[in-house]
Amino acid sequence: MVDQAFVAHEIPEEKVDELLESGDVEKFIKLLQPVEKPIQIFADGKTGALYCECHVTAENLVSQTTPDTPLDPEASADYRANRDLVEDHAAYEQMLLDARLGRTFSNIVCEFIAGDPKPLKVVGGQHRFGAIQDAFDEWTVNGIHGVKVYFALDTEQRLDVQVISNTNIEVSRDLLDRMFETVSGAELRTWCQKVGILGEKEDFADKRKRGGSISVRQARSFVINYFLGQEKIGETFDQTETTPQVPKTGVRTVPEWEQIKKQYPDLWNDPGLERAGREFQALVDKQRQSFGKNSTSKVSNPDFAEKAMNDAILSAWAFVAGLLSQNQVRLQKHFDLKEKGKPDPLRAALLVKGKHMTDPEQYRGLGYRTDPKERGRFVELFWIQAEKGSGFSDKMIAAAIAAYHAKAAILDAKAKKEAI
Known part of the structure; x- marks a missing residue:
């Protein structure tokens, strides 16, 4: 089924209808203005979570995004799933320098929650986002970066995304324990x-x-x-x-x-x-x-x-x-x-x-x-x-x-x- 906002790929019809009814994709496009139009929506084969992969400018990304992401927004809204930024790590310091020189980053994993002041929540890649934000705020570097954005996640899907996203980088078992216990x-x-x-x-x-x-x-x-x-x-x-x-x-x-x-x-x-x-x-x-x-x-x-x-x-x-x-x-x-x-x-x-x-x-x-x-x-x-x-x-x-x-x-x- 094709809509002017997105193209759904092998997604159950009822899920497509829910997505259309919520208007989340349209709101995402309006706020983030991705390069790709229409965007392509896929379903994760394991959990059924709906997502797209696209590119957005640093300006739009910084204005609409926060790394302050709760794992369970309803039951434990005050508690974070992400690790804290390791600002004194050599790898992060290098990211900051690269971003200021125009480095393009990709695979910043987010969840879109319409209606929030900062609706795009960073799930994985908070260090990359931090570098992008620093380069834009301090040096007005407005590159185009790749994001993977999930829509309408339930608690189990959100946990799965958090775990998978943080497994792509070195993550402590203490953080995983905290995520599992929060859920x-x-x-x-x-x-x-x-x-x-x-x-x-x-x-x-x-x-x-x-x-x-x-x-x-x-x-x-x-x-x-x-x-x-x-x-x-x-x-x-x-x-x-x-x-x-x-x-x-x-x-x-x-x-x-x-x-x-x-x-x-x-x-x-x-x-x-x-x-x-x-x-x-x-x-x-x-x-x-x-x-x-x-x-x-x-x-x-x-x-x-x-x-x-x-x-x-x-x-x-x-x-x-x-x-x-x-x-x-x-x-x-x-x-x-x-x-x-x-x-x-x-x-x-x-x-x-x-x-x-x-x-x-x-x-x-x-x-x-x-x-x-x-x-x-x-x-x-x-x-x-x-x-x-x-x-x-x-x-x-x-x-x-x-x-x-x-x-x-x-x-x-x-x-x-x-x-x-």
Whole structure:
């Protein structure tokens, strides 16, 4: 079917009618004035998403486009799907120079949402768009650039476009996790904001960095391990597997996470989990303050300041909080760790001295790795500390490492006996 605005290629008739009725293509043409007329509309074979590929001037592109793109405009309009611009990256700096010299860019992926002040939303290629915008605003370079524009996307199609567009460049798994979690709902983000793990209207990190926001993976890990710890209540600690889990990352379905949400449907209203979240953030804050500008510490080590955000420490701390959730005396000692230790609660300088004779030569001490052994060792350490309540010491760290290996031997022997 041919219309003066566009030509549709192998698109179901009802979709063509919907597109005609909405007038989105006509509005796009009026605002962006693409070189190609009529434009060609195609349907993605996998998702059915409708799109066109055409060329527009930098002037029209800049005036109608924004990289500030929500993944779910209705349910989570305040939260972005795109990565932040990496302005100090050499590749981006080169893009800026090329754009000023008239470089033509292409495959800037966008969604057109009629009626918005900036109706063209950048889904992929935000660095290229940034270079085009800079060249036009600062140097009036008005080249013609290629865009791929989607129309009338639903949430699943939008997610698919976001993932595919960002997969064309190096993208962190943290960003993918954030996108997937946004589509599944706002519960995890809302809970993190409620307990102070995230600030008001703050979003999860799109890439791990010192002093940055918590990632989706870390937030999931905290919740998962709190409830896994609860499930071990009543068991003999010295003979029980207590290795925390760290969930998969960068994938749409995370079995460990889905299982916890199914098993604990009211988890977002769990007072024990809420208290644990607040207490853990207090530990993070205290650890960072211990090495901040106003601290009395003479040690300048950014790794020490971020020690509480190590995945092994985070998951083990949450696991022990769940395990002690019915023992208020020991639980309070666990929470009070934030007030112990000089110059810092986690005694980072002592942790790095914690080693076992089986550790490889390149092992840097507790608190640098995140593997199961590291996570298991920290459970033992937090467990002992919650009994003593005196904060970490070199003897306590040595005892925790020894206890982990003793337990591992007991569990290995038990498994071998059961296999006979």
